[in-house]
Structure formats: C-alpha cells, structure tokens
Amino acid sequence: MALAAVPGIFVANSGVLPEYQSELPYSGYVKWYETAHIPDWMGAKPGAITAAWRYQSLDPNRELPFLVTYKYPDVAAQSAPEFMRVTLNHPSLPEGGPINKFIKIDILAGSHVETWRSGSTGDARGPLLVTETIQPAANTTKSFTDWYQSTYITELSLMDGWRRTSRFDVGGGKWFALHEFEQRAFEANTTRIGGLLGKRSEETREVERTATSVKLAIWELVRVYGDAKDSWGLPGTDSIL
Template identity: 60%
Template sequence: MAFPLVGSGPGIFMPNSGVLPEFKDVFPYSDFVHWYETVHIPDWLRWKPGAITSAWRYQSVDADRDWPFLVAYKFPNISDLSSPDYITIPLTNPMLPEGGPISKFTHIEAVAGPHIETWRSGSTGDDRGPILVTEEIDPANVTTDKFQEWYRDVYIGEVSAMAGWRRTSRFDNGMGQPRWLALHEFEESSFGPNTTKIAGLLELKRDLSVQV
C-alpha cells in the first residue's frame, strides 16, 4: 500500500520505530539496528531510482524511549511516497526472527510532507547537524496567518540564538495531524538543556499546543 500523502515537491519522510516489548528477547535492539542499517535503508534507497536522494539515521538520547530509532529520507518530490509500487520494498529477510515480516516485531510511526522553508546559520549546505530535535506542531486557537507570523518573526529568532544551532527546516505534514513538522539541528558540542529543550520556548507563547 502507498502512504495517503497530500502534497508534492521536495519533502521528507520520517519513520520512528523500535522493537515491541514482547519481542525484545528474540529480536534485540542491536539486531534491529543492524538489519535496519544494512538491509532496510538500502532497500528504500533502491526502491524507486531517484525518489530518495539522502537518508539520515538518528538515535534518541532518551535511553528509555519506546521507539528510539529515527530515519529521515529526503525526497525531491514527496508525492513519490504515494506511488503504488511502494509495496515492493521487502518486509522479510533472513536476518529477522522467523524471517519476518518486520511489522510483526516492531512499532512504526511516520510523518511526511513537503518542505516549506529553512533557516540556516551561515553556509551549512546539505550537511546535517549531529543533534536533531524534531517538533510536531498543532496551533490552538490561532489563525494560520498569526501562527506563521509568530513562527517566522519570533520563534525562529529564539531558536537560532541557542548555542550551537545550525539549521531549522519546516514541513507541512501531508499525512494529517499534527499540522506542521520542524527539524532543529544543533552541533554536538553544544548539546544540553540550553540547546535542546525547545518545548520551554513554546510553553506560554501564542496559545500553541506543541509536542516535542
């Protein structure tokens, strides 16, 4: 099946995943990571020539997070994610327990959508920051125009002033709610509460409901 995605143009697909608790004995997280990095990501990159130009893999800094594994796939045209041939990506492999399918042993949550805008610190090119803070945004009791104005004129100024900030990219969530997605990238050397506690900036501003 294809993803029910709304939107086109450059965009990003981000599946967040991990091993289900009842299968951690038969499928240790280290085995999951090895399969994902050596088999599954290459399968995605081969799936449709030119559909994905880059993939970045992240590990949650929260050791207790249920779904600590995150991959960000960069699409020149995110509408390719709705292609019916998506089903050709293999879900079975000898490296998996019982040979798979992977869906039996893991939980996956995904967001995806077209790119809206990016703010950069200097000239970073396409190099990713080693620390990534993902943000899911649902404005509450404010109009879209007012939210856009606040985000661009106030919030980005506060985020970009944080030590080690490298780049922020915002996306329209073409898969539904939350309404918008944002990726904040930081230098590893500056990792700490002053650079990654993005939720603190949003706590009382403009009546926004935010998940970070």
Template identity: 70%
Template sequence: MALSLTSPGIFSANSGVLPAYKDVLPYNTYVQWYENVHIPDWMGAKTGAITSAWRYQSLDPDSELPFLVTYRYPDISANSAPEFMNVTLNHPSLPEGGPINKFIKINVMSGPHVQTWRSGSTGDTRGPLLVTESIEPTGMTPDQFDEWYRDVYIYEVSLMEGWRRTSRFSNGMGSPKWFALHEFEESAVFEANTTGKISGLLGKSDETKEVEKAAKMVEIALWKLVRVYGDGAAAWGRPGEDHIL
C-alpha cells in the first residue's frame, strides 16, 4: 500500500516534565508555556503549513507523558520545512530561560493520513475523549495488516459505545509503524476507565487478539480534549474522503 508524503498528515508530540525537574518546572507552568507560547510559535513558523492543533490531557494519573498535542498539516511534507528548526525552545517563563528540552521527555510521531472512518451521526468537531493507539505488527505484510484493519478491526471499534471517529496514520519517524486516533463521546465506557488506563487493542475478536499477541509493540492511552487551535473541525484527510460506518 503506497502512501504519498504530499498527502495531509499529522505531527504528534507527547511529552512530560522529567522527574528530576518537577520542582523547578511545575507541570502547570509547563502547560502555560506550551499552550500559550510553543503551540502558537509552532503553528506560525511557516504560513499555511499547519491549519489546526488539538491539545489533550492524559486521563491516567500515573502517566509519565501526560501532555499531548496533534497538529494537522494539509501537506505533510511541510513538516520538514527549515522554518520549524528556527522555533525557539527558550522563554523567560522557563527555568534558566530554557531550553525546554533540558527539562522534559518527548516522543514525536509524524506521517501521512491513511484513512478516516466515522459514524454517520458524527459532526465535524473532535470527540471529547480520545484513545491513541500505536502498533508495530509482526508476522503480517503491510497489505495483510491493512486488510485486517479495514475489514475486521474498524468494525469492532465502531460498535463501541460512544464511538465517533477513527483516523489512522503511517509513522514516518521509525517505530511504531502505525498509529491511530479513536474519538469518542463523553458517554463512552472503557475497560478499567476508572484508572484512565486501557490494557490492549479495542477489538475483541480472535483475529484481533492474534494481531495484538504477535505485535512487537502495542501502546494504548486515554485522553480528554482540552483546547483547540485553528480550524477545529478540519478533517484529517482531504474533504469528502471519510468513510461513513
């Protein structure tokens, strides 16, 4: 399955303050810098490169990386523009004035949009709850993984209470190969949701359990939407591409 790097895509940054620096950089200070300084700086680095961003907070109280922001690029190739290298990581609100990367751990993923499926009753705004899912499958060709995802897994996910939309992406930055954003209504119920943790893939069929068992890596996390920047109703793919279930 060929994917074009000129297609719309995502840049996802998941971060948190390192334990050794939590006294000098309280999480609330970090949030204020990130929401009010860094996200606007990143979105404004190159005109037209980013149209939207969504900021999420982990629902897992023990999360090492509780801060998540996802950016939509109309053309994912713009992510490599030199203007982004010039975004400053220093600011007076930070300890020692920065740079911020001294005090935090951050995991980033970026790549083209593969496909979005959504409920027929879903509006254009993002769901208030988000499940992020990263997977590095083994024992499957890319076409076999794609067939399982399109023909089996997405229908299992779509039957869950409160499901609104699922968008899948290819990660061009190494492992994991694939990641997805599953959006849900606030009424959604997840296994062990009282702890903010989800133990595995959302589907329960034998085929899905085999994919999970064989996978080199599966990571699932639960989030709430906190803040929207730019066009919050922008589709991840091109207009009219979403598949209605």
C-alpha cells in the first residue's frame, strides 16, 4: 500500500557574498533567481511543486535578504533526482556561473504540522511575513507542542493584523513557522524581530528563555508563482480562530 502524501515546505534563504557583489549586483541576482532559477526549479519535476512565494527582507543589513518558500504536495518528492539536475549556470551570471560560487544559501525543508488562520482571512498570503525557527530545550517536544497549540497561537491571533500561522517540522528537534500579517501589523520602519511574538504569558517567556535557539526575521511578499491560494496543509485542514 502506498504511503499517504505528506505536504511540506522547502525554504531557500540566500544572498550574494560580499566579495562578489561588484561582479554580481543584487539586482542581477534577483533577476536571475526570479526569471530563471525559480521556473527551472518548479519545472524540474512536474507536479512536485505547486506554488512558490518570493519574499524580500525588510532589514537592509540582513546578510541573506532573498527568501523563497516552495509548497510540495508530498515532501517525498524533495529527494527526486530531477532537482539535482537543475542547472546552476546561466549566461546572465558572471563567468556563466555556477551560481553557488557567488552566494551563500541556507536551506530548510520539512513536513507541514498545522495551520491556523483568522476567520476573516482568505486564501491569499499576507503581505508581511515573520519567519520563526525554534530549537526548544531538549526532551520538551510534548510540552512545546502543548504550549504552541494552547497558548502561543492564541497570543499570535490577538495581534492586530494577524492572518495565518503555519508550523513545520524541519527535523533535529527544530520547528519552523510562517506568521502572515497585514501591512498594518508592524510599524513602517520595522526591520527586525527580536524574539517570540507572543509574550503575554509566563509559558511563552519560559519557552524563549530555555530554547537552544530562536531566530526571527520579517519579510515583504514580492511575487507568487503557481497556485497563489494553495494551502500548506491538506485542503480543509486549517484551524479557524
């Protein structure tokens, strides 16, 4: 019997290395990525990726300002050999590439766990995104999940402009979340998020205090590829708050 498909995410966060920024200006990198690489990656294995969302960091000093999130209807497809054959060369790149000579890239991949959304939220993604990577204290998976589901998501939902939160298991005891917001949710000059968004409870402060690492960043949605309304989880499984 075939295993049921498990939806998942592939996240690529990248930027041009300082020593190559004169050879490959960021604008040139963006053009290559948006017009060549994303279409190549999405087309490598038909049906393996249904949508991609391209974000730009709001922090002008962020080392890796370029972010793409890809929706895989089945995470098993991420290991398909077709993706290994995607070219990293292009005439628009210095020396014709390969691109990995000129950039730094951080990658995360994992399975969808759960999504919550506001009752007034449609399927389109929010214009602002806060990414959150948490490595909680060792041996706290159950208590962490209980906190997330019973406390943290409530705190998030009370924030003005909150649209949707999707959580993913990216392995090694680490969790990754996408928090979508309306434009009004943050001040126009906000460029950096320092810690967990929900700080109304002692439980949240304790998770942040004891976690091995907590990383947050704020982004603006720039471009969508494929099905812009594709949900991260299985259809109809979002929890409505």
